Amino acid sequence: MFPPVLPTYNRADVAFVRGEGSYLFAEDGERYLDFGAGIAVNALGHAHPHLVETLREQAGKLWHTSNLYHIPGQEKLAARLVAASFADTVFFGNSGAEAIECAIKMARRFQYGAGHPERFRIITFEGAFHGRTLAAIAAGGQAKYLEGFGPKVEGFDQVPFADLAALKAAIGPQTAALLIEPVQGEGGLRPVPTEFLRTMRKLCDEHGLLLIFDEVQTGVGRTGKLFAHEWSGVTPDIMAIAKGIGGGFPMGACLATERAARAMAPGSHASTFGGNPLAMAVGNAVLDVVLAPEFLPQVRRISGYARQQLEGLVAAHPGVFAEVRGEGLMLGLKMKVPNAEFVNVLRSHHMLAVPAGDNVVRLLPPLNIEESHVREAVALLGAAARDLEAAGKTAA
Ligand SMILES: *Cc1c(COP(=O)(O)O)cnc(C)c1O
Numbered sequence: 324m325f326p327p328v329l330p331t332y333n334r335a336d337v338a339f340v341r342g343e344g345s346y347l348f349a350e351d352g353e354r355y356l357d358f359g360a361g362i363a364v365n366a367l368g369h370a371h372p373h374l375v376e377t378l379r380e381q382a383g384k385l386w387h388t389s390n391l392y393h394i395p396g397q398e399k400l401a402a403r404l405v406a407a408s409f410a411d412t413v414f415f416g417n418s419g420a421e422a423i424e425c426a427i428k429m430a431r432r433f434q435y436g437a438g439h440p441e442r443f444r445i446i447t448f449e450g451a452f453h454g455r456t457l458a459a460i461a462a463g464g465q466a467k468y469l470e471g472f473g474p475k476v477e478g479f480d481q482v483p484f485a486d487l488a489a490l491k492a493a494i495g496p497q498t499a500a501l502l503i504e505p506v507q508g509e510g511g512l513r514p515v516p517t518e519f520l521r522t523m524r525k526l527c528d529e530h531g532l533l534l535i536f537d538e539v540q541t542g543v544g545r546t547g548k549l550f551a552h553e554w555s556g557v558t559p560d561i562m563a564i565a566k567g568i569g570g571g572f573p574m575g576a577c578l579a580t581e582r583a584a585r586a587m588a589p590g591s592h593a594s595t596f597g598g599n600p601l602a603m604a605v606g607n608a609v610l611d612v613v614l615a616p617e618f619l620p621q622v623r624r625i626s627g628y629a630r631q632q633l634e635g636l637v638a639a640h641p642g643v644f645a646e647v648r649g650e651g652l653m654l655g656l657k658m659k660v661p662n663a664e665f666v667n668v669l670r671s672h673h674m675l676a677v678p679a680g681d682n683v684v685r686l687l688p689p690l691n692i693e694e695s696h697v698r699e700a701v702a703l704l705g706a707a708a709r710d711l712e713a714a715g716k717t718a719a
Contacts, residue, residue, distance in 0.1 A: 341369075355673045355675050358675060361571060362677055363567060367570050367609065367691055369689075373608050378601065381605075386601055389595060396606075400607050400610070401413040404578060409580065410578035410579055411584070413578050414592065415597045416565075417602070419453075419564075419566060420454025421597070422575035422576055424456055424458055426535045426537075428587075429561055429583060429587055430583070431499055432586040442498060444479070444495070447479055449464070451481075452510060458476045461476035485516055491526070494532070501532060501535065502535040505536055506541050506649065511682075512648040521555065521556075536550075537562075538563065542567055544651075546650040547623040547652070550564075560580050567609070570606075572601065574605070612691075625697065629654060635701075640712065642659060642712060643660055643665070643712065645657040656684045665707060669684075674700060
């Protein structure tokens with residue numbers, strides 16, 4: 324019989340029924356340390372009291388009205404995102420891919436409004452991941468996601484990662500914008516060099532292009548700053564966020580400067596569910612915590628500690644791990660054994676992590692972990708490494 328749930332996922336054989344902070348509990352009552360956080364989504368862990376209480380309260384008042392009317396939670400959350408970023412304005416959707424779609428449409432529409440309808444092409448980078456809609460798979464450019472889905476959506480040109488000569492050569496009279504993740508997530512935790520981001524900004528200004536950052540994974544504190552691009556001092560014209568801002572409630576947002584957004588007139592874009600009162604209540608609650616003055620400095624402290632502990636782990640198991648990668652609490656272990664196999668062995672030790680491209684294991688814990696969680700994680704990673712060593716599955 325064909326599975327009632329469309330079998331598009333390779334699921335691990337476990338189902339979780341309850342969460343508490345950095346731990347998940349399976350149907351059989353077993354407890355797991357969660358260093359996947361729903362792929363960088365549960366930024367404050369599971370069942371955070373402020374988020375739970377906020378959602379409970381909103382659920383008793385109002386769920387949905389549509390964007391035919393004002394939604395006070397949207398106005399509040401947008402104003403806070405604007406105050407905390409480069410942006411002047413925000414569009415709310417329900418996912419990362421929708422945030423990217425909005426960014427792509429906005430960049431094209433900007434050029435159209437500026438008298439350049441011929442400029443619709445967007446340059447992206449090898450190893451990118453921007454979501455699974457037709458435009459997002461075209462932007463990501465990965466053959467495995469494009470295969471069998473018809474002609475690739477027109478208007479995306481891809482160049483090698485952080486390759487300046489290739490980027491310059493790809494900019495043409497039809498180019499509208501450049502799109503990049505400041506740290507590639509699915510692509511294997513590859514940070515874009517700061518100098519390259521600066522040059523991208525300069526090229527955009529020289530050629531009348533817009534700079535789009537995909538901060539769906541890196542945003543909302545994941546790297547120790549509210550947004551990853553703040554480390555570089557380079558600001559985009561448009562930015563997509565999602566994952567962390569909802570803390571587990573589905574939402575995404577497209578942030579932009581007034582200049583980039585000015586051609587998005589009433590009727591030019593819409594979402595039925597986007598920015599609904601439930602999502603906005605939770606998004607505001609996430610910001611209550613993440614924007615508290617002590618929160619991001621603590622993320623930076625704990626990520627320094629985690630990194631140092633992981634370096635020790637890598638040194639202790641040279642046949643299993645090659646190096647530590649990433650920024651803040653968006654960490655990766657480049658593996659010398661197959662990453663998917665390691666993740667499975669790790670899960671047998673009751674710890675969750677997420678595979679990424681380039682044979683990397685991603686560690687994306689809740690942002691509010693403590694040193695004890697890091698120590699527990701390193702012990703479990705070490706136990707999994709010893710299993711593979713004992714089985715003779717390591718490199719050299
Ligand atoms: C997860 C992700 C997306 C897609 O988000 P969805 O919510 O799955 O549509 C886009 N870009 C990046 C960088 C991501 O990590």
